[in-house]
Amino acid sequence: MTTKFNKEDVLFYLEEMVQMEMATSIEEDVYYSLKQDKKITREQLRSVLQRMHKWQNTKF
Numbered sequence: 312m313t314t315k316f317n318k319e320d321v322l323f324y325l326e327e328m329v330q331m332e333m334a335t336s337i338e339e340d341v342y343y344s345l346k347q348d349k350k351i352t353r354e355q356l357r358s359v360l361q362r363m364h365k366w367q368n369t370k371f
Contacts, residue, residue, distance in 0.1 A: 316363060321345070324363050338362065 316324075325342035328334035334342065337358050344351050 316360060318345070321359060321363070324366075325359065335362070 322342070322345055325334065325338055325345070328338055329342055335358075337355055341351050341355050341359050
């Protein structure tokens with residue numbers, strides 16, 4: 312995983328996934344936690360980042 316994502320990238324990704332109803336329960340939890348400035352665990356962030364990389368590398 313060489314691409315670096317900042318907080319805005321993660322929020323944009325999560326917002327899109329939630330709006331399209333494609334978000335996992337962990338992604339929804341992280342999205343709402345970030346919107347409310349609550350803390351998230353490393354495992355939650357790692358899971359979200361892995362899925363972001365998966366979607367980024369998907370070829371259509």
